[in-house]
Amino acid sequence: MSVFIGDIGIKxxxxxxxxxxxxxxxxxxxxxxxxxxxxxxxxQETATSISYTTIAATDLNxxxxxxxxxxxxxxxxxxxxxxxxxxxxxxx
Numbered sequence: 625m626s627v628f629i630g631d632i633g634i635k636x637x638x639x640x641x642x643x644x645x646x647x648x649x650x651x652x653x654x655x656x657x658x659x660x661x662x663x664x665x666x667x668q669e670t671a672t673s674i675s676y677t678t679i680a681a682t683d684l685n686x687x688x689x690x691x692x693x694x695x696x697x698x699x700x701x702x703x704x705x706x707x708x709x710x711x712x713x714x715x716x
Contacts, residue, residue, distance in 0.1 A: 630681040630685065638674055638692060639705070640672050640674060644698065646698060649696070650665075651674075652666045654692050656690060691707050692708045693706070
């Protein structure tokens with residue numbers, strides 16, 4: 625599936641790798657192609673994964689390779705997941 629600049633309704637799912645059913649907070653950190661970084665508030669997708677669905681054209685507002693990383697806070701610890709990459713491409 626291709627992801628285009630400004631797409632709304634794109635569901636991003638990241639596997640965390642451990643049971644996070646008691647998580648206090650979940651987020652997906654991102655780094656845009658320009659180097660700007662931020663985070664989206666995620667929801668639990670499964671016992672071991674989190675997700676975020678783009679809700680505004682500004683969510684995916686740069687063309688190029690984006691880096692994503694899960695971050696989950698549990699009652700007694702916090703962890704970051706592996707870094708994933710995906711490309712946002714231009715429309716015609």
